[in-house]
Amino acid sequence: MTGWILRNCVRLALLIIVAVVSVAVMGCSGGDGGGDGGGTTNDTSRTIGAVGSNGGTIEVTDPNSPIKGARVIVPQGAVASGETVTITIAYEDHLPGAVTAETVSASKTIVLTKDGGSSFQKPVDVTIPYTDTEMESGDIPTVFYWDPSYNQYMAVAVKSIDTVNKTITFRTSHFSKFVALSIRGLTSSLPKVDTGFRPGIDSFSHPNFGSYLQDAEHTGYCLGMADYAEWYYVFKKSSEGKLYKQYNDGDEEYWADDVTVRELIIRAHLKWSEILAGVSSDITISDAQTGCALITAMKITGHPQTLTMKIGKVGHGVTVYKYDSEKFYIYDNNFPETEVTVDWSLTDGFSNYSEAAQYKNLGKITDFAFDALSWAEPTTFEELHNHAKKGWSTSKFKTISVTSPSIDVTNSTTVTSTSNVTITGNVDGVTGTGAYIVYSVNAAKKNGLSGELVPVGADGSFSFTIPSLPSSSNTVMMMATKDSDDYRRTVPNGYAGFKKITINVAAPSFYTLSGIVTYGTRPMQGMEVQLAGEECLGPSDWNPIATDTTSADGRYTFTNLEQGKYCMRILPSGPYHSHLYHGVNLYRDTVWPMYVEKDITVLSPADGATITEARPQFCWQGLPEADSYVLHLIYWATTPQNIYENITGTCYTVNQDLQDGWYSWEVVAYQSGSTIDPIIAQSHTFFFTHGFPPEIAMAPTQGPPGTTFTEWGTGFPPNTTATLYFRKPDGSMYDPQTVAIDAGGHFEIQYTAPMDKPSGTYTWWAVSAGGLKSNEVSYVIQ
Known part of the structure; x- marks a missing residue:
């Protein structure tokens, strides 16, 4: 690949109102530093030199040194202003840790040290000589450093490999012992490798998102998320369990209220961006070398690795955890639970990114590069993890305060009416225009952080009114944002802060529960409705406390009911019946419509069957009073359902191939006339497979x-x-x-x-x- 600058990080924001995929990217500024080293001392065992804040180069020039040509290029700004550090380049003949029999040492162990600690403020470029004496034709070396805190080899981001002069250049922000290693015969027989990492288990449950802290038009925190997930899997999973939902707040199944995770994600990113600010990601190894480096790194360390790519004009970072049959398996943090793949071979390089369609508005996916987790020491993530477990003492985001109604220490309040509830408050630190509150009430999990949009005043104040509270206990989520389109995004682009409160409704003593029983659109008179004073969604232990018979307009009424949970059912009457048990959470006067039906006997496919016919025939027992039918076919993973209308017979063959998975189906019968009464069949499920075994x-x-x-x-x-x-x-x-x-x-x-x-x-x-x-x-x- 040719050199390119990783300035941004792709983040998908899924919109609910319109079918558009919006992207957000993370800014990483570019630039280079320079300068000269001073006072360099060379001998066969070590080379010593000093550099200041302007940077410089320390190089081994002794012709008798076995590491002649090794050099460290320190960019401007890597050393603090006004300081000078002494750098030593030395070597050892032995490896810092054991390796497998198939692993070849391709260089001396290069020992890099500096006074004043091991880390720089920016990464430095290091070039070391390597030998291919024990490598087979086509094999490439990959650089690793020995982490003394964990006693493990860690992969390093290789920038370039000069196969003519036998040197390899890599980038690191800290010094240690470095060595070039290779897998003997790798390119002649590419091995399968699986680190065991899996999305939905070892990934964040929170998707990549954007915030006001990024000035770029598109924001996101992909590399911080990818690198942290890799670190946690290697060093924390065995003792503290999976990363997925590890730091969740509130509802465990709902990422929208996970403030701690968002703080962790942005801090991991900020660590990355602080170190790499002004650094060009000019990685120039080929697609073939990149793939081999990924396989080598996973094989030697057993760890997942970081892969960067260019999507149109922006960059993205993902986690690679497996290679098998010319495919790399990937955790893409825009899709936390999805197994993403990309094809790769020595001859054709990278192609067919499985989620490419989701990024089509940005452009073609190109310029894959092995980035590794070498920009920071693992102990950096250890600090972030410890803070996340204890809770952050301060926030990187804005604070949302509610001034009315009065909120207690549990962020709860009680109101006396469900209608026109007004919330007022402030977003601390927000001045001027262009800030918003997005709020939701008892939001569905699939809707993420989307909701209603409210502008924030120039002084940071806001106010909105909820027309009607739907429950006796209501969760109101408020998100501050700098992006006016975030109200329709499940994942925000300009996230600036979050607040969740609970609004309880103080109820009167007694309530009325009423409704109309219908068959289709026709009210049903004489139907017996039973009420049980318990939460019950089935016939077991049924104990009715009241009964009412529907009037001529189909109405039933129960009065003088206390707040609580009730259950209702309709008793059969002639051919009419209902299979449903209705659970009602009563906290105000409530109207609850119900209906009765006639069964259509479903014949085939049978309930629970497995079929292999791609276009199956559906059959049912007809009703004499019906003159047409509608077939509803629902695939488990998609909405809306497929609807086949105006069927005049009692069998129907679908006109398109099914995909593998579970389906449910039902039939609705219709009668012609002034009104249409639907007659509904019981739903059956079946499983379709093309026959591919697991x-x-x-x-x-x-x-x-x-x-x-x-x-x-x-x-x-x-x-x-x-x-x-x-x-x-x-x-x-x-x-x-x-x-x-x-x-x-x-x-x-x-x-x-x-x-x-x-x-x-x-x-x-x-x-x-x-x-x-x-x-x-x-x-x-x-």
Whole structure:
């Protein structure tokens, strides 16, 4: 690839009102520094030189040194103004830590030190010589440093590889012991590698977002998120659990109120941007070298790695965690739970980014680069993690204060009326125009931080009125923003602050619950409605406390009811009935419409069936009074449903291929005349598959008793279960095990072999809920 400057970070903002994908990017300013080193001393064992705030170059020039040509280029501003630091370049003949038999040492261990600590204010460029004596043709070296705090190798961002002069240049903001390593024969037989990282488990649950702290038109915090997720997976998951929902506030299933996570994300980004401000990301290694560097780094460290790319004119950073069959598997923080892939081969480079369509408004995805987690020491993230666990003493964002109604220490208040509730307050530190409050009441999780837009006054004050509170206890979320379009975005672009309050409604003593029972559009007289004084959505322990019979207009009424939860049902009358139990949370006079229906008997596909016909035929038992039918076909993961109208028979074949997954279907019958009465069938579900079996894998594949194995699988029907079967070395079987399949169609479990487990080869496989068997995987107990 050619050199380019990573100035921005792509962030997707999904709009609710219009079908537009808006993007936000994170600013990273560019620039270079320069200067001369002074007083350089060279001998065969070490080179010493001094640099000041103007920067400079320290280079090994001794012709007898085995690291002749090694140099450190310190840019302007890497050393604090008015200071001078002494830099030493030395080497060791031995590696700082053990490596596998397939790993080749391609250089001396370069020992870089400076007085006054190991870190710089900006990254420095380091060039070291390497040898390809033990490397096979086509193999490339990748640089690693030894982290003494964790006793592990960590990958370094390689800028360029000069295969003619046998030098490799990398970038780092801190000094340590560095060495070039390679995997022997890597390019002749590219290995599969899987670090075990998985989106939806090891990713942030919060999507990438934009805030007022960025001046760029598009904002986002992709690299801070990618690097922190990698660090947490390597150094914290084993002791503190998965990152997903790790720092969540409030509702665990709802990222919109996760203030702590947003503080962490922006602080991780700010650490990154402070270090890389004014630094050009002029990485010039080829696509082939980039892919090999990713595989080498994952293979040697076992860690996920950072990959940057250019999308149109802006940049983006993601986490690579697996390579298999010419595909890299990626956590893209714009899609926290999605398994993203990009194709890669030695000959064709990178192509076919699986979420490219989401970025189509920005332009083509190009210029992939291996960036690594070398701009900061892991201890930097350790500090952020500790602060996130304790809570931030100060915020990077603005403070929203509510002045009316009065809010208690739990951010709650009580009002006496559900109508026209006015909220007033201030956004601290906001002056002038161009600031807004976006508020929502009991927002659906899918709507994120979108809501109603209210301007903030020049003095930071705001006021809005909620026309009607929908519940006895209401959650009101307020977001300050500098972007007037954020009211229609699920993920904000100009986030500036957040406040969540609870508004409770003080209710009178007694209420009325009433409604009309209809069949289609026709009111039903004489239907018996029962009321139970308990929260009940089924027939068990049904204990009615009141009964009413509907009048000529279909109305039922229950009076003098106390606040609380009630349940209602309609008793059958002739051919009319209702299968529903209605749960009502009563805190004011409430009108609750209900309806009765006639059943249509659904014939095929049968409830719970698995089918393989891409265009199946749906059949049902007709009704004499119906002259047409409408078929509703609902795929589990999409809305709206597919509707097939004006069907005159009792069977219908759909005219488009189904995709794999669960479906539900129902039929509505219609009668012609002055009114149309729908007659609704009970909904049935079925699973369609093209016949592709799920896949399973595990790591490691051998070990002594006491070894912990991680087993996972993909390609299962989402939100179902799978059955695992285990065969012993003698051919007998263990009892089957049932595991839950998540919304992404995969599972992951861990198994620790008992200390008395006999040695031998064990084999296991999985069978999906639809009856498809996976591949078989074997492991060895030594």
